[in-house]
Amino acid sequence: MPELPEVETIRSSLEPLVVGRTVTTVEVRRGDLRRPLASDFASSLEGRSIRRARRRAKYLLLDLDDGMSWMLHMGMSGRFLHTPAGAGRAPEKHDHVLVHLSDGSRLVFNDPRRFGLMTVEDAASSSLLEGIGPEPLDERSFNGAYLAGLRARTTRALKDLLMDQRVVAGVGNIYANESLFLAGLRPRRRIARTSAAQCQTLAVAVRTVLGEAIEHRGSSISDFLDGVGRRGGYQWRRRVYDRKGEPCPVCAAAIKSVVVAQRASYYCPRCQR
DNA sequence: GTAAACCTGGCA
DNA sequence: TGCCAGGTTTAC
Numbered sequence: 271m272p273e274l275p276e277v278e279t280i281r282s283s284l285e286p287l288v289v290g291r292t293v294t295t296v297e298v299r300r301g302d303l304r305r306p307l308a309s310d311f312a313s314s315l316e317g318r319s320i321r322r323a324r325r326r327a328k329y330l331l332l333d334l335d336d337g338m339s340w341m342l343h344m345g346m347s348g349r350f351l352h353t354p355a356g357a358g359r360a361p362e363k364h365d366h367v368l369v370h371l372s373d374g375s376r377l378v379f380n381d382p383r384r385f386g387l388m389t390v391e392d393a394a395s396s397s398l399l400e401g402i403g404p405e406p407l408d409e410r411s412f413n414g415a416y417l418a419g420l421r422a423r424t425t426r427a428l429k430d431l432l433m434d435q436r437v438v439a440g441v442g443n444i445y446a447n448e449s450l451f452l453a454g455l456r457p458r459r460r461i462a463r464t465s466a467a468q469c470q471t472l473a474v475a476v477r478t479v480l481g482e483a484i485e486h487r488g489s490s491i492s493d494f495l496d497g498v499g500r501r502g503g504y505q506w507r508r509r510v511y512d513r514k515g516e517p518c519p520v521c522a523a524a525i526k527s528v529v530v531a532q533r534a535s536y537y538c539p540r541c542q543r
Numbered sequence: 544g545t546a547a548a549c550c551t552g553g554c555a
Numbered sequence: 556t557g558c559c560a561g562g563t564t565t566a567c
Binding site for chain 3 (some may be wrong): 271273276304328343383445457488492534537
Binding site for chain 1 (some may be wrong): 544545546547549550551552553
């Protein structure tokens with residue numbers, strides 16, 4: 271579920287509630303996530319205080335006072351919710367890990383599909399982040415020249431590239447579709463057949479779409495919630511994602527759907543070329 | 544490259 | 556009942 275804007279929204283909602291707090295106890299109710307929790311997961315968190323809440327790609331990183339980081343990925347259906355002290359919340363079916371903090375509040379990792387993962391490790395040397403591409407909001411590393419530079423190396427479709435975490439960090443299916451719409455480029459267009467100017471347009475579109483999605487606190491198309499249980503608002507602003515057959519907001523042509531790189535893709539046949 | 548795998552829930 | 560889902564990895 272969560273792509274870059276959703277993870278960033280979780281991060282910003284939790285930051286004031288967890289930074290400076292110390293982990294008291296960790297309850298693991300189900301440790302068989304996408305990768306099973308390490309046997310020392312609880313002991314590597316207990317007694318540590320949280321120094322900083324960061325994000326890299328779709329990972330939330332809670333930096334600890336011993337140099338390690340609590341790294342979380344939400345997969346498709348993960349939620350990471352903070353519950354204030356005294357607000358009793360009976361554990362729900364898919365509450366897999368409960369982390370109690372020094373102020374009596376707690377963090378709950380809930381994930382029906384269990385595609386998410388959590389580890390405590392040195393983020394700087396973590397294999398999870400190895401090979402992840404540039405952050406799209408950093409225009410020094412992600413820009414038209416960077417995309418244009420890929421043209422000599424691959425013939426892949428634009429949509430396939432945008433969703434590849436080694437090419438650009440944090441873009442998933444919703445925002446790849448929305449970015450291509452804003453850029454006026456079809457999902458199946460080959461990057462080799464994309465001009466330098468179009469690469470520049472696409473880079474700007476990705477940043478624009480992600481920035482707008484962060485402003486609207488992410489997309490709650492079915493069930494995304496931020497760290498304190500609020501829904502996002504970008505689902506009301508999406509132009510093409512999951513709108514097959516509906517009129518294009520620009521030209522009213524019916525939105526089409528095709529599969530690119532195993533994922534449903536949506537585009538306007540008139541606005542996108 | 545492409546398909547299938549992981550897992551649960553919602554919807555037609 | 557079958558298909559689909561915001562993701563990633565692994566195997567032909």
